[in-house]
Amino acid sequence: MTLLTKLREIVGDSHVLTDADTGKYDHDWTGKYKATPIAVIRPASTQEVSDVVKACAASKTAIVPVSGNTSLAGGTYAKDAVMISMERLNDIREIRPDARIAIVGAGAVLSSIHDAADAHDLVFPLTFGAKGSAMIGGALSTNAGGSNVVRYGSTRGLCLGLEVVLPDGQIMNLMSELHKDNSGYDLKNLMIGAEGTLGLITSAVVKLFPKPRAYATAMVAVPALTDALTLLNDLQAATGGLVEAFEYMDALYITDYLTMYPKARTPFADAHDINIMVEIGATAPSLTDVQPDGTVPLISLLEETLAPMMEDGRILDAIVAQNETQRREMWERREAAGEVMLLRKPMINNDICLPVDKVATFFERIDLRLADLDPKALYSSVSHLGDGNIHFLVFPTKDDAGLVDLLTEAVEEVVLSLGGSFSAEHGIGLTKKPSMARRKDKVALGVMRAVKAAIDPDNIMNPGKVLP
Amino acid sequence: MTLLTKLREIVGDSHVLTDADTGKYDHDWTGKYKATPIAVIRPASTQEVSDVVKACAASKTAIVPVSGNTSLAGGTYAKDAVMISMERLNDIREIRPDARIAIVGAGAVLSSIHDAADAHDLVFPLTFGAKGSAMIGGALSTNAGGSNVVRYGSTRGLCLGLEVVLPDGQIMNLMSELHKDNSGYDLKNLMIGAEGTLGLITSAVVKLFPKPRAYATAMVAVPALTDALTLLNDLQAATGGLVEAFEYMDALYITDYLTMYPKARTPFADAHDINIMVEIGATAPSLTDVQPDGTVPLISLLEETLAPMMEDGRILDAIVAQNETQRREMWERREAAGEVMLLRKPMINNDICLPVDKVATFFERIDLRLADLDPKALYSSVSHLGDGNIHFLVFPTKDDAGLVDLLTEAVEEVVLSLGGSFSAEHGIGLTKKPSMARRKDKVALGVMRAVKAAIDPDNIMNPGKVLP
Secondary structure, three states: OOHHHHHHHHHOHHHEEOHHHHOOOOEOOOOOOEOOOOEEEOOOOHHHHHHHHHHHHHOOOEEEEEOOOOOOOOOOOOOOEEEEEOOOOOOEEEEEOOOOEEEEEOOOEHHHHHHHHHOOOEEOOOOOHHHHOOEHHHHHHOOOOOOOHHHHOOHHHHEEEEEEEOOOOOEEEEOOOOOOOOOOOOHHHHHOOOOOOOOEEEEEEEEOEEOOOEEEEEEEEOOOHHHHHHHHHHHHHHHOOOEEEEEEEEHHHHHHHHHHOOOOOOOOOOOOOEEEEEEEEEOOHHHHOOOOOOOOHHHHHHHHHHHHHHHOOOOOEEEEOOOHHHHHHHHHHHHOHHHHOOOOOOOEEEEEEOOHHHHHHHHHHHHHHHHHHOOOOEEEEEEEHHHOEEEEEEEOOOOOHHHHHHHHHHHHHHHHHOOOEOOOOOOOOOOOHHHHHHHOOHHHHHHHHHHHHHHOOOOOEOOOOOOO | OOHHHHHHHHHOHHHEEOHHHHOOOOEOOOOOOEOOOOEEEOOOOHHHHHHHHHHHHHOOOEEEEEOOOOOOOOOOOOOOEEEEEOOOOOOEEEEEOOOOEEEEEOOOEHHHHHHHHHOOOEEOOOOOHHHHOOEHHHHHHOOOOOOOHHHHOOHHHHEEEEEEEOOOOOEEEEOOOOOOOOOOOOHHHHHOOOOOOOOEEEEEEEEOEEOOOEEEEEEEEOOOHHHHHHHHHHHHHHHOOOEEEEEEEEHHHHHHHHHHOOOOOOOOOOOOOEEEEEEEEEOOHHHHOOOOOOOOHHHHHHHHHHHHHHHOOOOOEEEEOOOHHHHHHHHHHHHOHHHHOOOOOOOEEEEEEOOHHHHHHHHHHHHHHHHHHOOOOEEEEEEEHHHOEEEEEEEOOOOOHHHHHHHHHHHHHHHHHOOOEOOOOOOOOOOOHHHHHHHOOHHHHHHHHHHHHHHOOOOOEOOOOOOO
């Protein structure tokens, strides 16, 4: 029996897609990668995933998982491989409000989990621009971050348990609902961020949080990034850690955003180099209940924290959202980044992370380096500044592979000189493999290779990704 | 050259302890395990650790790491092994207040990190009874939890970076200071909780947090554990997640505590079955500043949350600490648990974790099971209830291995029937290996063994621990 016949027996004819039917899956949304999978398989259950993997493993056929296909690093590129789409494992199996957990299938779209939590006055805080199509399985596989990490912690921390189909088709049950579980090695976190190279995530237990009863959201322009860090730390102290988002957009990003959305408003009357979108959220009635004078304490708290910095010039301008429409406008400006960044080409998409107290130094140093290498190159930043996570886009003056390499390496060098990482939240996929080879601790790379060989000895799980 | 001669060359004669000089290290503090190490080596630097490991690896000599030696699971039992003590790697290398991180050696005692952070008005929240002798290296190796996980997250989440000496002596640099770092597999979390079986942690980067400017602490008696969960969720909602500790002590524990400390006070005028110590902490001046009428909003908030539950009988009694002395008294009562539990023998120390909404059901079910197996056995609980982490001590009526096994297995069965774990925060060590063999997902055990064999092929790193 051929592999495809066997796969059709497992999932049914209509869920084994070949040739033109694979069109939706065979390229990434940035248009950078286009490949030719053997077939796209859409299993309906963990058992079917297991059976599909066993069938592929028997013939050592490569497997590439795909969920929302919103990777920014070519994670789903599939050449001579069977793609397994998780889209039918999209059940939101259980919401347990008292335990503050949700149990979901890998194919659940982030925004559907948001909605399900919201119905219980809870939030699932993992969110980013692609939330309407990204699925939890892919988000966990890449340890995708987003805008709320500063408040709710990393994606790893948001996940309590996993179910994983291993490269030999065995189903590994790590579906813990627990806040403490010291029963051996941390295989959950090993699978999260492994980008499908060690196994396929099929289900997850994720944490939910009380839904803020009010938000206070503002756009703030500051003269220097060190002032932004002061603002962040002051706000955290004043609110007791209620900063939900602390996002940085530079002047070029605002310009490009307005080019793409000409009807959108500018954040301020004047253009500024450093535009911060800050949001704080609260559940405590003492902060969220409207006072007799009509004010909301949370908003007053934000305004009171901004006021002294405005007086002494460490804030140039600030606009506090007065209603949900204005708040949505601020979020839309930020969340358009994934599309806006495709406006200029060629483009180098550096997804870097720095210690939060070294971000300003990064920009000073990279300025000098880029001025040397490609003086007229433009660059733009949209960043989760609260985490030190900078999406630093460089637009070289010509589409020259040598120049792109030089610029990429210059960014990496400055990042590493400050203790940063060349990869923050998009993952390695194919795009960042040269950086892994150059920059990752060699001893750590050796351990990763040993782990990969131990768990996937035939190298069939998303081969060619992550490890150089 | 013999191994000991080589080790003396590396660390100096005075730091290679043999025979009677190993007395301080060769037994655990509960008195359960006593072994005979070949020698205890006290390296002064990561390089020395690396050289010592290389020397041992050359002759395939087993290595057992030891830091504060406060394991509750026999993690440092060393037979025919070289013990490597981390005590001289005790430097607090750097505190970076703006970045809210500390960089420390593995031998830094927890309370010394607390003090160093406190000097900057910050806290390092990892804390438990043994904080005055436990070292960060051991705490990370066992993923030790403690009382503040409910507020600040797991020990894994508190650690940003690690330096690890691998079984072949190579030094792996994972000393990230970053909040997001997606550069390959999560080796940091693989090493945390591996109890020294995959490598030796020599340094760490840990997170610091703003120091609360005020605490509100109370003892609360409730009629049922479900009321305790209501109290926890109400308090989290009212304060916006400011619950720092939510600890449960049962009546027998209070009795035994008073036996050991006869001068201590009872928590309430009447004895109660379910005694909760709750603490909330705040940094926001709006909650911590003394008001014109002399009240502190944080304390008012606690009292206002307790009040309706007292009125409708879901709280039986409550005492709010009026000053730091009363607060300390509450904490001392809780933190004496490590010693108090040794009062009765024989004792089975179950360090279990349950979904927080299933703790009450656990006690209902285990009551019935124990009544069958050993009707006159006593049991006692001191628990991090906010995490679902129950230290459930069973005192059988006779010291009979068969009975102990029966009771242990009964606890495990009830725990697993509710989706819990037989090991929450003490680790596996030697003590919990039978439970691992019985209860851990077999597929996960297979992956753990494959990972162990890949990283430590000669099985020299803390052999015989964790993996059955």
